[in-house]
Amino acid sequence: MRHWHLIWAALAVIAMLLAFAVKLPPGWLWPPEAMHLPMAGWVSAGMKWLTDSAAIGPVSFKDLTRGFAALVEAPYDMARVLLVDGITEGRGRRATTIIPPLSWLAVTMAAVALGHYARDRWLGLLAGALMVYLAVFGQWDSAMVTLASILIAVPLGVAGGLALGIAAWRWRGVERAISPVLDLMQTVPTFAYLVPVLVLFGFGPVAALLATMIYAMPPMVRVTLVALRAVPPEIMDFANMAGCTPGQRMRKVMLPVALPDLMVGVNQVIMLSLNMVIIASMIGAGGLGKDVLESLRRLDIGGGIEAGLAITALAVVLDRLGQAMAARAGHRAAATGSFRQRHPRTVLVAAVVVVTGLLGLLVPAVQDWPKGWEITTKTFWSGLIEWINVNYFDQLEAFRVWMLQYLLSPVKRFFHGLPWPFMLGILALAGWRLGGWRLGALALALGAFIAATGLWEQAMTTVYLCGVSVLIAMAIGVPLGIWAASSGAAGRVIGGVIDTLQTLPSFVYLIPVVMLFRVGDFSALVAVVLYALVPAVRYTAHGLRSVPAELIEAGVVSGATRSQILRKIRLPMAVPMILLGLNQTILLALSMLVITALVGTRDLGQEVYIALTKADVGRGIVAGLGVAAIAIIADRLIGAAAAGARARLEGSVTPEDKVRGLACWSGPVKIEPLGGGITNRNFDVRDGARRVVVRIGDDIPVHQIMRFNELAASKAAFAAGVSPAVLHHESGALVIDFVEGRTLAAEDLQERGILEQALALVGRAHREIPRFLRGPALVFWVFHVVRDYAGTLRDGGSPHLGLLPGLLEDAARLEAMVGPIDLVFGHNDLLPANFLYDGARLWLIDWDYAGFNSPLFDLGGLAANNGLTNEDEGWMLASYFGRAPDAALWRAYRAMKAGAALRETMWSMVSELHSTLDFDFAAYTAANLETYRAALAAFEA
Amino acid sequence: MRPVKLACRHVWKIYGPHPDRLVADAAGLEAIRASGHVGAVRDVSLEVGQGEIFVIMGLSGSGKSTLVRCLSRLVEPTGGEILYDGEDLLKASPSRMIEIRRHRMGMVFQHFALLPHLSVLENVAFPLEVQGWKRGPREAQAREVISLVGLQGRERHYPRQLSGGQQQRVGIARSLAIKPDLWFLDEPFSALDPLIRREMQDEFLRIQRQLKKTIVFITHDFDEAIRLADRIAIMKDGAVVQVATPEEVVLAPADDYVAAFTAHVARAKVVTLGRIAVPGVPEGVAGDLPAEARVEAVAEQIVTSGRPFAVIRDGAKVGHVTPQAVIAVLLGKGG
CATH class of the missing domain: 1.10.3720.10 (MetI-like)
Structure with missing residues (x-):
């Protein structure tokens, strides 16, 4: 364009x-002031109402948020005790440590063991080295504060995401409700989360933790939903047959089977949590994020870079461990022996924790990396910058x-x-x-x-x-x-x-x-x-x-x-x-x-x-x-x-895309291409338990195929009981009921019993379809088609131009011999493949050429397309017209049959020029030309 | 006749917007299709006897898998009755259904449906664990069925470490762990390659001779059906076309559809001595043979002896078979 x-x-x-x-x-x-909507005011007012007066029964919203905060605060304090503070007595500067937190050696050892467990010794060494880096470069305490937040935010985020994901799997309504919310949550910037959390929960580590958790949850919800849906239906059937209650089915079967997929979500939660826990330093998260923020504010170059590198180290450790754990999930290996033999790493880490804990009381260097040994790169970075x-x-x-x-x-x-x-x-x-x-x-x-x-x-x-x-x-x-x-x-x-x-x-x-x-x-x-x-x-x-x-x-x-x-x-x-x-x-x-x-x-x-x-x-x-x-x-x-x-x-757009995009499906569909269509593409489509055939094709004016006509004919053919039901149609697409069965071959129709059924069906179509036909309808007059094809072939410079004058002369002679006709509604394309046998009866399908015509055309087509013998033809004419064919009928019939063969030949010539379908039309033309010459010879005999 | 263990009466499963109406009208295939519905199971009535191997045979899409899921109520039928020991399963509450499945039904699946995170032992013990059995007794019972299917020594393996045939042995063991009376097998050997399939069929017959369960066995393989079945139900378009012994199905197919399956079947595989026996026991028979024996199994013995054999049914001599009659069956003529 x-x-x-x-x-x-x-x-x-x-x-x-x-x-x-x-x-x-x-x-x-x-935009002028007058056009502004005071949306900020509305939101603030709504929030104020929530915090001041909203209540469910006797429980006010404020109590709810406080309770929620308390719920998160307890485990967070535990994590801090473990990693940062230890258990102390007294307050402020007079606090004395009763039990110290985990020593740097113990935490490093745990990281090494986790790396070794999750993949191999190299990952263990990497994790250990980066932890030592944190200790050596004086970032240990801040890193542990950040790690404590992550240790709490990740399980909470995962659990919340899992719960919502399960609910969405269980109830369609929940899924519909949360899906747009998740979309929005993933586009709203991180800061925007912080504001309402700040207002509801105040400034401090707990608020930061909640913001982190909420921010990191959406991918877990999505991953959970997808993973649960991917559990094979046979496994679900097994769980039911084993007599699982719904709870047992979820806990013991679905979640473990979905575990490898779920771990991918867990890794995402870890990385998003780290990202957010750093940003959440603005609403009071301590740790590395706070160091960066303060350095930025003070323009302390060296400090900022040091903290930034520490975050990088922590990120690399968490990411690599998370990925390794995800890859490992579902690959449990057989283990035998005592607890010590089965869990060598756990035992080792526990031993290190105890030993360093005790030793740390005597040798402080074991507990805390000595300040004197710390290397600070602050001056180096400041100097460099x-x-x-x-x-x-x-x-x-x-x-x-x-x-x-x-x-x-x-x-x-x-x-x-x-x-x-x-x-x-x-x-x-x-x-x-x-x-x-x-x-x-x-x-x-x-x-x-x-x-x-x-x-x-x-x-x-x-x-x-x-x-x-x-x-x-x-x-x-x-x-x-x-x-x-x-x-x-x-x-x-x-x-x-x-x-x-x-x-x-x-x-x-x-x-x-x-x-x-x-x-x-x-x-x-x-x-x-x-x-x-x-x-x-x-x-x-x-x-x-x-x-x-x-x-x-x-x-x-x-x-x-x-x-x-x-x-x-x-x-x-x-x-x-x-x-x-x-x-x-x-x-x-x-x-x-x-x-x-x-x-x-x-x-x-x-x-x-x-x-x-x-x-x-x-x-x-x-x-x-x-x-x-x-x-x-x-x-x-x-x-x-x-x-x-x-x-x-x-x-x-591919035909498959077009099929997928039709408006009549109840969900995603399974599409199999069907053979047989030369002027269009056919597909076997399963929509849930429903099975249909979809025909995709646009108008083809050069072949006088107009889909409005095909639609009207197909509907009337269904009403006449000749063809399967038309279930749906859109421009260029027709959805038809699927009939389980096989298409006929020419040999089938050479059998008298089947030919008899086929002829009865064609006769029914001829007589009954006009009763049900609605809207404008086409006429299919084969000699008009032949003349039109000749014009198309001339316009397109067909390689067969030399044959045209002779063929047109034949056509004129044939048309004269057909003489006056009866008018019926013809199918006009009686290929054997357009008959469908379902085991009990025949169906006639594919009405793209249908139109008013002489019955002789379909009869001639039936004979020509299926190689019927002279004797079959005599029987066919006699049984269709109810009397033995006289010489005049024979002549008209033979002329029409030759006309039909001529048209098929020229159809193929035109398709050589015009069709985009992957089909060898040149070979088809040659074959048709032979059929036509035989028909002409039969007519002249 | 064996006492009836499982029966279904007028069972329907129709998918689509208004299935109930079609069931009420007992609609035909055409009417169901024309109204935009799918008739997965249409008006099926069957009776399965105690200790019988009842095979449901049909091509893909014929509704056999849906039918077995209706019988076990994994799929909720649109209408009908399913009587297990006289109790209508469709009237059972969810908790009653859990009870029945926990103690009285087992099922084997086409693609094994093993839990990848559990070892062989844990997989087999799983149905017992769900019932709340303690570890000791449930593992003891699991080991018992594991050795029944010949997998002892592999208890600690995980499914991914086993071949397809071994995995299905685990599936079989698991379905037998609760010692069910009623045993559903949904195309259990279809996913296995032909050699292993044959071996598993023999294994299955061996186990059944030992345990004598009431079995509903689904397959799309007609040879498998006639090999294993006491009786076969042939399904097409959701309806049962014929229910008969393998012998009757082959010798008297109900319609052309069934005949298409039976056309190539060697008659000796299904024809029993009882059918070709002629009355009277002449002097000098070479020995006695049971009336239920299939010709294929005893043909060599009869033909090489060159003499007639007496045929025994329920302990009584009911006639005799001649080598000529056996040869006629082998040539596809008699019976």
Whole structure:
């Protein structure tokens, strides 16, 4: 569609003019006050009502939240006792330790043992080494505070997710209710969680823990639901047959069987918890996150980097252990012997705990890594950054200024200068073009929501920063992905780096950036680019690698160079995958952008951050929903674009996609292609217990196939009891009841008994269908079809043009010989495969050529298509017309039969030119030509 | 005639929006299809005798798996009665149903349905564990059935460490752990390769000779059906087409559909001596043979002796068979 390119180009020019050249009144730049809805006020009021007066019976909401907090607080205190505080007496500085916490040796030993248990000694050594790193570099205490939070948040998050997942599995209604909530929770930025939690639970570690738990739960819910659904039905039957109660079935059968899948969810919960527990330092989580936050605030370069590296170490330990445990789940090996033999690692760790605990009382170094032995890298990092800033300040600054001046500022001016109604219009138009009016309406509605929040300017800042970051991330990530896909070594190195980048909590990215570029939009940009780079690289590499090998071989044998193969084959084929990567990049960029509020952006993230510092729930939630709205718009628009790109690559929507998309299914369907259709594609489809046949095909005017006619004929044929029921139809698709049985072969119809049944069925169709036929109907006059085919063949420059004059002359002679006719409703395509035998009776299917016609045509077709003998034909005519055929009838019949064969021949010639189906029409033409010549000879004899 | 252990009367299972109406009308196949429903089981009535191997045979989609799930009430039938020792299972409460399944029914599954996280011993003991048996007694009983299926020594293995045939032995042992009276086997050997299948069929017959359970055995393999069955029910489109002994099915198929299965079956595999015996016992018979023996099993003995054998039913001599009659059956003529 060329003109759409022009329209988009014109819109781009108009946008430029509006943004840079035209001075607009303020009411056009952002929505006027009058249009704002006081949503923040509503949310705050609702929250106030909740905390002040909401109650269930005598239990007020506040009691509920307090109780909940207490529930979480107890185990958290336990974990702290174990890892951080020990048991002490007295308070404050006078506190004396009665029982110390676990020694660094014991915790390290536990990490080693876990690594060894989960995979092998190497993982154990890695885990141990990173724990020692934490001790040596003085990060032990903070790391243990963070670890204590994770140790509590992860089981709670997993348990909560599991419970919700089970409920969603058990009750359809629960699933329907929570599914959109989960969608939203995964797009709302992390900060937005903190605000309501802060208001409900106050400032402190417990509130932080709850925020972490809630944030990390959604993937566990989804994983649980999917894992439970994947339990084989036979296993469920077994559980019931064994007499399990529903509870036993879940506990003893389903959950253990689903365990390997569930562990994937657990690993996700661990990583999300780590990410959130760091961010939650803003509402009082201690530990490494707090260290980073304070360093950022004090601009303590060395301290920030040290804490950041410690977080990285912890993340790597947790991620690798989690992955190994997930891979290991379900592979329990047989073990025999005493408890000590069966659990050597547990025994060893317990021994180390006791020994170091006791020894620690005498030798403090065993309990706590001595302060004197700690290596601090603070000065090293500070020095390094200072050195860079002293020696390379000019270059860095020049780069920063250049970027601000030539990239960031113009884009910012552009987005701030666009009038908001224009922006909404573009959103709606893009949605409509990419995914139809529903998507257009959704984009418009979400855009209007942002306009009504009164945060238009901040939202545009978010859009601009996100847009530029994504652009840069793609510009770096796509080439990296191409490189990773093109060489094995590069692929491994890049893969390793991005795997590690992905495990890092988002906070960590801020540290080096602030050190080098100070606060402001540019720093935010760099942090976002680093964070959002991963999917751009990964999806590009994946898309390039999954291009089918035959396509690349086809390129090689046609002499393409490596770069030609890349440019002309691999990249175009990878476009849908790269678009998905773009989508992920945008979502990650948005989530990071909110966190960059800490380095002084003025976007929606800043709104949330301010709301957080002021504990203003309404403001925080509304701004958070604004970010979610932007994320959803981007996600849906790009998702639709990727689907469109995929459809274009595959020629168009595949027939299977079309079948899947029909409106008559009750859920996902199972599709098997059926043979037999030359003018259309047939599928055997199972929708739950229902089994149907779907015929996919558009109008084919050159063959005079019009689907409206086929639909009307099929319905009337069902009403006449000739054909199976039509259950549903859409443009280009017909859904017909499935009849279990087999299609006939020509040999079947040569048997008198079957021919008799077939003839009775055809006669019934001829007489009965007109009684039920509705709407306009076609006439099928074979000599008209032949003349029309001749025209089509001439237009298309058919290789058979030389035969045409002779064939047309034949046709004229035959038409004259047929003479006056009776008119019935014919099937007009009586191939043996269009008869279906279900064991009891015959059915006639495929009505795409149906129309009013002489009965002689179907009779001739029946004889010609099935190789009937002269004797069979005599019997057939006699039994159809109820009298012995006289010479005139024989002549008319033979003429019609030859006409039918001629048409079949020319049908095949036309299909050689026009059909896109994978069928050898040339061979079919040759065979038909032979049949026709035989029929003509019989007529002339 | 054996006493009836399990009976079903007019059992229906129809999928679709308004199944009850169709059952009330006892609708035919056409009517069910035309109204957009699927008749998985249509008006099936059967009686399975105590200690009988009752085989339900049908092609895929014929409704045999749905029927066995109706009999065990894993699938809720749309209508009908299922009488187990005279008690209608469809009227049993959920807890009563759990009770019945825990103590009186066992089932073997096509794809074994073993729990991957449990060892062989734990898998076999699982039905007992669910009932709350203590570890000691339940493992003792599990070991007993494990040795019955010849898997002793592999108690500590996990399913993934076993071959398909061994896994199904575990499935069989597990279904027998509670010592059920009624034993359902849903295509138990279909997932195994042909050699192992044959071996497992022999194993199954050996176990049944020892235990004498009442068995409902599902298969799509007609040869398996005639090899194992006391009686066969043949299903098509959710309805039972014929119920008869293997011999009757082969010699007198109810319709063309059944005949298509039986056409290639060697008659000697199903024809019993009782059928080809002629009255009277002549002088100089070579020996006695039971009337239930199938020709295939005794043909060599009779033909090589060259003399007639007396045929015994219920301890009495009821006639004799000649080598000529046996040869006629072997050639596919007699019977």
